[in-house]
Every structure is written in structure tokens, then in C-alpha cells.
Amino acid sequence: MPFRKHFKDFSSGEHLIRIAILDMYNNHPNQGMRGIKQIVGDQVFPHEWKVFDVRGKNEMPDLSYDIYISSGGPGSPLSEGEEWDQRWTSLMDSIWEHNHKPGVQKKYVFLICHSFQMIVRHWKLAEIKKRKSTAFGIFPIHKTNLGEQEPLLVQLPEPFYAVDSRDWQVVQPNSSAMELRGAKVLCVEKERAHVPLERATMGIRFSDEFIGFQFHPEADEFGMNLYFQRPDKKKQMLNSYGEKKYHEMIDYLQDKNKIHLTYSAMLPGFLQLAMMKIRHFSID
Numbered sequence: 001m002p003f004r005k006h007f008k009d010f011s012s013g014e015h016l017i018r019i020a021i022l023d024m025y026n027n028h029p030n031q032g033m034r035g036i037k038q039i040v041g042d043q044v045f046p047h048e049w050k051v052f053d054v055r056g057k058n059e060m061p062d063l064s065y066d067i068y069i070s071s072g073g074p075g076s077p078l079s080e081g082e083e084w085d086q087r088w089t090s091l092m093d094s095i096w097e098h099n100h101k102p103g104v105q106k107k108y109v110f111l112i113c114h115s116f117q118m119i120v121r122h123w124k125l126a127e128i129k130k131r132k133s134t135a136f137g138i139f140p141i142h143k144t145n146l147g148e149q150e151p152l153l154v155q156l157p158e159p160f161y162a163v164d165s166r167d168w169q170v171v172q173p174n175s176s177a178m179e180l181r182g183a184k185v186l187c188v189e190k191e192r193a194h195v196p197l198e199r200a201t202m203g204i205r206f207s208d209e210f211i212g213f214q215f216h217p218e219a220d221e222f223g224m225n226l227y228f229q230r231p232d233k234k235k236q237m238l239n240s241y242g243e244k245k246y247h248e249m250i251d252y253l254q255d256k257n258k259i260h261l262t263y264s265a266m267l268p269g270f271l272q273l274a275m276m277k278i279r280h281f282s283i284d
Contacts, residue, residue, distance in 0.1 A: 004041065004049050017275055019049035020065040022088070024073035024114050026055035031223030032072050032112070032216060039218060039267045040069070045275040058084045060091055063098060065107065066278050067271065072113030072216060077121055077128055077168055089122045099209050105281045108274035110267065111212030116204070117168055119212060125183060126173040126201060135164045137237055138224070138249045138259055140190045141202050141215060147186035150205060151273060155265045159190070161258040163219035169200040170214055182207060209274075217266035221253045228253075 019040055023033055033051070040049050052059040055073065070088075079085045092109070099106050111119055121128045140159035147153050153160070173185055186203035203213040227233050228250060237246045252258040 015046075015279060017045055017047040017067065017278055018065045019047055019067045019069065019271075020061035021049060021051045022061070022068060022070040022115070023051050023053050024055055024071045026073060026075070027053075028074045030072075031226065032218055035216075035218035035220055035223060035263070036069055036071060036112075036267070038220075039263075040271065042268070043271050043275065045272075045279070047275070054088055055082075055084050058087070060084075060087045063091075063094055063107070066105070067274050068095065068107065068109045069267075070109070070111050070115035071218075072115065072165070074114070076130075077114055077117035079118075080121075085118070088118070092119055092122065096207075096210065099207065105278060106209045108270070108278075109210045109212075110270050111210075112218065113166060113214055113216060116212035116214050117166075117170055119206070119210075120170050120201075120204070123177070123181065123206075124174065125177050125181065125204070126170045129169055129171055131167055131169050133240060134167050134236065135169075136233065137164060137241065137245075138162070138252045139164050141187050142190065143187050144185050146184045146205075147203065150186050150203075152211065152266050152269045153186060153203075155269070156261060157257065160262055161252060162213075162215040162217060162262045163224060163259055164189070164215045166214065170202075171198050171200055173201055173204075178204075186211075187213075211270065213266070217262050219259060220263045221260060224253055224259065 021036055021040065025033060037051070050061070052061050054060060061068065095107050095109060098104060117128055120126050138161055141162050142159045143153055148158070178184070183204050183206045185201055186205055189200045189202050191199060200214060202215055205211045234246070237249070
């Protein structure tokens with residue numbers, strides 16, 4: 001896919017920020033990529049962006065980009081034997097190593113759902129397990145004490161609401177591995193008093209430049225309306241949560257303090273903070 005360039009508020013000589021969007025959907029129908037591209041396209045900093053079909057075409061960006069956004073996707077995150085998986089994890093390691101070199105302009109990474117699970121697996125920060133049933137819908141997410149201080153979450157209430165769509169889950173963080181890398185748990189899934197299972201880890205800040213979430217902050221009302229209208233998704237939700245909960249989630253789409261707030265705050269906030277830091281580095 002060719003570069004998409006945006007020159008809003010562009011002044012001569014200003015650093016043109018390059019963004020790589022890693023499509024992990026393997027040609028699976030989704031609303032995630034539309035949401036990511038819409039958010040990226042709306043940014044006012046001068047930037048250009050390009051989509052890489054990681055799983056479908058084994059496409060991978062190099063290290064010349066400033067920002068990397070890696071999407072959600074279908075299937076198991078336990079795909080170490082796949083060539084695209086090995087290339088993706090190698091890219092993440094290369095960015096991490098780059099960021100630890102003195103005096104370099106840092107590169108920023110935002111990981112969504114499947115990509116979040118993959119990096120946790122690769123860095124051995126927690127266990128990755130199959131869920132007993134698929135999670136799909138709009139649910140409350142609870143911030144940890146550290147999450148209350150997280151810049152991307154401070155604008156959100158406790159709990160905040162997000163779109164959850166997954167068959168796998170990150171659980172039981174390895175405290176020694178987390179501490180060694182400097183990673184911090186930011187949020188966990190809703191409490192299920194009637195289910196004797198550990199609450200999944202829903203967000204981790206791996207470093208000042210790396211952050212990831214096991215839900216879909218790029219999901220908006222438009223995309224979720226389309227999903228809720230699909231007969232298969234409606235049946236799945238009715239079977240899993242019942243008619244009352246299904247209609248409650250429909251009502252959430254009209255509530256500007258639910259997923260609209262999450263959509264407006266998280267990925268846009270990440271991009272704005274990253275772009276400001278990159279801009280300040282290039283000026284200095």
C-alpha cells in the first residue's frame with residue numbers, strides 16, 4: 001500500500017513523522033483496521049503512514065519508522081513457528097534494542113489485542129491461555145493503582161468501557177520478568193464474582209515507548225453497530241450474556257462516556273504524546 005501523507009499545520013522544515021500500521025488480521029473481515037486508519041488520518045501533525053499486511057503477505061516495515069501500531073487479529077497468539085511471527089517478534093526486539101541506545105530518537109509502539117498477546121508470549125511476561133468461551137461485546141475495564149497514573153488512562157473513569165473480542169487471554173503476570181523489563185500492569189478485566197477464575201491482564205506499559213492493551217481502543221460506535229447487527233454476532237452475544245445484557249451493550253453505543261470516550265482518548269493520546277516527543281527531539 002502506498003504512503004498516505006497528511007500535511008495539516010505543516011511548516012517548512014518540520015519533521016515528517018512516519019507511521020507503520022501492522023495489519024495482523026490475515027484478510028479476516030474486521031473493523032479494527034478502519035478504526036486505526038481513521039484515527040491516524042485525523043492527526044494534525046505532519047505525517048505519512050503505510051499499512052503492512054503482516055500475516056497475509058508477510059510484509060514487514062524496517063526501522064526507518066517513528067511509530068508502529070500493531071493491530072488485533074484472529075486465531076491463536078501461540079504461532080512461534082510461523083515465518084511472519086518470527087519476523088514480527090524480531091522487529092519488536094529490534095525496536096526495543098534501538099530505544100535503549102544512548103542519544104537516539106526513540107520509536108513508539110502501540111499493541112492491540114492479538115499483538116499484545118504475542119509480545120507478552122514472546123517476552124515471557126505472563127501466561128497465555130485459551131478462554132473457556134469467546135469474549136465479545138462492550139465491558140468495563142478496571143485500572144490498577146499504576147493505571148490511575150497512566151497518561152493514556154487518566155481521562156477515563158474507573159471503570160472505563162471498551163470493546164473486548166478474544167478467544168485467548170493474558171493471565172498470571174510473571175512478577176520477576178515484569179520487573180526485569182520495567183513493565184507495569186495498567187488495567188484488568190471486569191470482576192466476575194460467579195466465576196472462580198483469575199481476571200485477565202488487559203493492559204501493560206512495557207516502557208516509556210511501548211504500550212499494549214488486550215481490548216480494542218480503536219473500536220467506535222459505527223463499527224460496533226455493524227457487528228451487533230450481524231446475525232452470528234447477535235446470536236453469540238445472546239447465548240453468552242442473555243437478552244438483557246445484549247440490549248445494555250446496544251445502549252452503551254449511544255453513551256458518550258462509554259466506548260466513544262475510550263476511542264477518543266487512548267490511541268489518539270498515544271499518537272499525540274509520541275509525536276510531541278519526536279518533534280521535540282528533532283528540534284533539539
